[in-house]
Amino acid sequence: MGYSGTIVVGRSERPLVELRALRRFGYRHHWLRQLGDGWQLVETAGWDDPPDLVGATRALSAESGSPSFGAYVNDSDCAGMCVDDGPLTHLPDVDAPCAVYSHGAGKEPEPRAVDEVVDEFVAWSGRAGLTADAARIRHALTGDEVADELLFRLVEALGVRRIGRTEKWAFGISSRPYALITSYFGLATRARARLAWDEAPPEPWETAAIRLDEDLWAALYRPDADVATLTTRVAEVLEAYNAHQVQANEPDRRHEELFAMLTAGTLNPDHEDDDHGRRWADRRATAE
Structure with missing residues (x-):
């Protein structure tokens, strides 16, 4: 890839x-x-x-x-x-x-x-x-x-x-719990994908996931980022999502399996702050 x-x-x-x-x-x-x-x-x-x-x-x-x-x-x-x-x-x-x-x-x-x-x-x-x-x-x-x-x-x-x-991040956006919202298999991606092809109005968890995804990325380089509040919002979106799934008659089983792996840390396992992606990116750095 x-x-x-x-x-x-x-x-x-x-x-x-x-x-x-x-x-x-x-x-x-x-x-x-x-x-x-x-x-x-x-x-x-x-x-x-x-x-x-x-x-x-x-x-x-x-x-x-x-x-x-x-x-x-x-x-x-x-x-x-x-x-x-x-x-x-x-x-x-x-x-x-x-x-x-x-x-x-x-x-x-x-x-x-x-x-x-x-x-x-x-x-x-x-x-x-x-x-x-x-x-x-x-x-x-x-x-x-x-x-x-x-x-x-x-x-x-x-x-x-x-x-x-x-540059350093204010928090580890590619690690849990934030990756549950922001990753390729996260809730914001799922919400956007569903809304792109389905004319049904957004569910409350979908609206919240999309807004939180944007707010997380916007805060990534802010030294004064309110990380505690952002983390609380992740938990709130997960709670709303789980409540919706309990009520759903036909949940997306394939996505549920992938999301369960992401939640457990077995899909795209977490890394330290300077993860392999950052180390790879920093290979492009040059001396003055």
Whole structure:
């Protein structure tokens, strides 16, 4: 299984995850990195990926007052990417259409000349007050590594001081009890999936699970996060969910089995705060 998700580069005096425009890329702001001189990189995701990268990058630049760059990666195979004043571009093979994936919002990358894309990124770097390395940009655009690795090489080539290590979380969102809400098999995902195809109104537990999922991710990098209250809310959602299941005539047995494993810790077992995902992510970090 490869890397899927959105990579965002922008500049702000505040943590980039606090900017409202970043929500247009996604709300699951998993990793936040410092690139130096106020530049930051966020790895995020949403429920209905891929996002509208063109609209999102423009919105982020308007809010932050600085150039921005965004890309969505499809299972490490390829990516759609754009700077805040440019079109959606494919990676790799910028000069050919993508025949496999959808790259979001009904807009697909159009083939472009490599020289044109190199010039675009060099100009973006100049607007950002950085010094790009055109040769390294070209290598990132034409390399044969997986798409997410090419994107990190591209960010380096734009002239940032470093690719920083991932910032610490306020709490372990990938561990229990929070993962009972936020994980792929958690209650928020189940609620959203059911509501996506079923016209029946949401159950109280579904509304609460979706709201809590968003609040948990929004609090992840806040030093003053009210972890105790968030934990209490997890218990309340579980109680409402369990009450609904008692009343349900035909519960989803397959999901119940998976959720029981998640609750017991046998599905995606818990790890320490610096888990294997963080260690893997921090391999991308570079020295200044």
